[in-house]
Amino acid sequence: MSRDINRILIGTLSLVLAGVWGLPFLYSVWTAFHPERYAANFQWNAPITFDNFFEAWNSAPFALYFMNTFILITIVLIANFILCTLVAYAFVRYRFRWAGILFALVMVQLLISPEILIVENYLTLSQIGLTDTIIGIALPYLTSAFGIFLLRQTFMTVPKSLDEAAQIEGAGAWRVLWTVYVPLARPIYLAYGLVMVSFHWNNFLWPLIVTNSPEVRPVTVGLSVFATVESGIEWSLVNAATLMTTAPLIIAFIIFQRQFVANFMRAGIK
Amino acid sequence: MNKRLPIGLGFILLVIPCSLLAAFTHYPAVKALVNSMWNNASSFRPSKFVGFENYEAMLADDRLSQVLLNSTLYAIGTVPLAIGLSIGMALLVNSKLPGTWLMRLSFFMPTMLPLVAVANIWLFFYAPGIGLASQILSSFGLPSINFLGRTDTSLVSMMVVAIWKEAGLFMIFYLAALQGIPANLKDAARLEGAGSVRVFIDVVMPLLRPTTIFVAVNALINAFRLVDHIIVMTRGGPNNSSALLLYYIYEVTFAHRDFAYGATLTVLMVVILGLLAALQFWVLNRKAHYQ
Numbered sequence: 001m002s003r004d005i006n007r008i009l010i011g012t013l014s015l016v017l018a019g020v021w022g023l024p025f026l027y028s029v030w031t032a033f034h035p036e037r038y039a040a041n042f043q044w045n046a047p048i049t050f051d052n053f054f055e056a057w058n059s060a061p062f063a064l065y066f067m068n069t070f071i072l073i074t075i076v077l078i079a080n081f082i083l084c085t086l087v088a089y090a091f092v093r094y095r096f097r098w099a100g101i102l103f104a105l106v107m108v109q110l111l112i113s114p115e116i117l118i119v120e121n122y123l124t125l126s127q128i129g130l131t132d133t134i135i136g137i138a139l140p141y142l143t144s145a146f147g148i149f150l151l152r153q154t155f156m157t158v159p160k161s162l163d164e165a166a167q168i169e170g171a172g173a174w175r176v177l178w179t180v181y182v183p184l185a186r187p188i189y190l191a192y193g194l195v196m197v198s199f200h201w202n203n204f205l206w207p208l209i210v211t212n213s214p215e216v217r218p219v220t221v222g223l224s225v226f227a228t229v230e231s232g233i234e235w236s237l238v239n240a241a242t243l244m245t246t247a248p249l250i251i252a253f254i255i256f257q258r259q260f261v262a263n264f265m266r267a268g269i270k
Numbered sequence: 271m272n273k274r275l276p277i278g279l280g281f282i283l284l285v286i287p288c289s290l291l292a293a294f295t296h297y298p299a300v301k302a303l304v305n306s307m308w309n310n311a312s313s314f315r316p317s318k319f320v321g322f323e324n325y326e327a328m329l330a331d332d333r334l335s336q337v338l339l340n341s342t343l344y345a346i347g348t349v350p351l352a353i354g355l356s357i358g359m360a361l362l363v364n365s366k367l368p369g370t371w372l373m374r375l376s377f378f379m380p381t382m383l384p385l386v387a388v389a390n391i392w393l394f395f396y397a398p399g400i401g402l403a404s405q406i407l408s409s410f411g412l413p414s415i416n417f418l419g420r421t422d423t424s425l426v427s428m429m430v431v432a433i434w435k436e437a438g439l440f441m442i443f444y445l446a447a448l449q450g451i452p453a454n455l456k457d458a459a460r461l462e463g464a465g466s467v468r469v470f471i472d473v474v475m476p477l478l479r480p481t482t483i484f485v486a487v488n489a490l491i492n493a494f495r496l497v498d499h500i501i502v503m504t505r506g507g508p509n510n511s512s513a514l515l516l517y518y519i520y521e522v523t524f525a526h527r528d529f530a531y532g533a534t535l536t537v538l539m540v541v542i543l544g545l546l547a548a549l550q551f552w553v554l555n556r557k558a559h560y561q
Binding site: 015022 | 272273274279280282283284286287288290291292293294295296297298299301302305359362363367368369370373375376377379380382383384385386387390391392393394395397400402429434491494495496497498501502516519520524528529532533535536539540543544547
């Protein structure tokens with residue numbers, strides 16, 4: 001009997017906690033779907049409207065921002081898939097002098113990530129004349145220690161016998177990589193790709209520093225400019241723009257939920 | 271035994287990708303150290319070697335001591351609370367209560383949003399008069415508080431945002447760890463008469479330790495690395511009360527255009543992160559000795 005009461009108590013408590021936790025987001029959603037004059041006074045029967053979304057979409061070049069983020073993510077994804085694969089392959093399949101030291105040096109990037117080196121990276125970028133370009137935003141992120149680590153862990157699980165069988169059939173280094181190692185790591189590529197997409201969709205400080213013109217701004221920077229300057233701080237518009245810019249990520253997350261969670265757990269193994 | 275790496279192949283596999291990585295990780299770290307010993311160039315004189323002058327300026331910088339105090343408070347305030355909350359969330363979501371999917375969604379939603387979006391949502395939430403925070407206060411007959419505009423509340427308000435954003439992600443790690451705990455361990459403890467609190471403290475908690483170490487390290491690094499919400503919500507203000515170290519680096523370098531001092535602060539940042547990594551190493555090694 002007391003167990004049941006306990007269950008009900010804990011159940012109620014947890015629902016309250018979940019409700020409170022969701023409150024800031026729900027309030028933002030509610031405001032985005034209602035006319036501006038209801039932003040300050042909450043009413044159950046306020047009319048629902050989509051106008052905020054149309055108005056926000058039309059008052060800043062969001063389509064362009066989305067396109068820029070899309071290009072940025074495509075560049076980073078392709079570069080990471082290729083470059084991290086190459087490095088991981090070298091570490092797993094070959095022996096060479098100072099391999100241990102080199103690996104440790106690569107792993108330094110897990111701690112000292114490009115986000116905290118904004119000062120010098122900006123100077124480098126302006127020396128080579130790539131500020132205010134999408135490739136400039138992407139440049140520090142084209143290889144990542146995290147990707148190399150993940151792929152190395154995966155490649156190490158590939159049975160040596162498969163590798164040798166391919167060699168006996170006359171496959172060279174590139175064919176072995178392409179026909180043995182890469183196919184076996186496919187789930188990792190998907191999971192790592194998802195993490196990269198979410199990271200670069202969210203990344204803000206570096207693109208904010210590098211970009212000046214709307215033509216190259218990714219959505220996060222575009223959103224912050226819109227929220228502070230262009231909207232005239234009209235809350236329903238700001239909230240609509242906030243939702244609009246995050247919706248694709250939320251939808252992608254719901255579709256790929258399993259891989260996301262699986263990858264976060266895999267990251268936990270290290 | 272692996273084959274020796276042929277030079278030509280090694281060039282393609284290692285040299286090109288690794289030099290790209292080094293160009294934006296090791297090179298800037300070393301260059302920050304070098305630049306921290308030079309002053310800024312201006313239009314009528316080139317930059318010249320000044321030795322430790324920038325470091326002396328750093329030691330005398332009152333704003334920096336405020337910023338470092340803020341960063342420390344921020345780390346101490348967010349990391350343990352986010353960990354505690356995420357363990358609680360994982361236990362709730364892992365329980366057999368009705369409505370766990372709703373909890374999972376509610377707890378995890380903030381993690382999916384970009385920090386800039388989270389900042390906008392909370393900016394609205396805190397907005398004096400209009401925001402939900404004010405409305406809740408006024409429904410209890412309390413005066414509204416300008417959370418972001420007061421020196422005594424701005425940093426705490428930022429901590430709340432960070433915890434809200436991160437706890438859901440940590441919950442996922444704990445959920446994985448909880449589901450990996452064999453049921454027979456808990457059953458054995460129960461057979462010996464342990465209540466659910468005892469089972470949690472004596473059986474579950476020790477098994478969650480590796481996860482806690484991993485989460486704590488990540489949370490700590492994030493506490494230093496993420497300042498998007500500061501930029502959007504307070505710009506370090508009012509009166510530096512919510513400025514964190516990386517935000518200060520950003521402001522010094524890109525608002526005041528003081529690149530030499532920015533480099534000096536970057537060195538400080540790298541040293542702090544290095545010390546935290548060493549601490550992590552030490553904690554992990556100590557743990558290994560106990561086993």
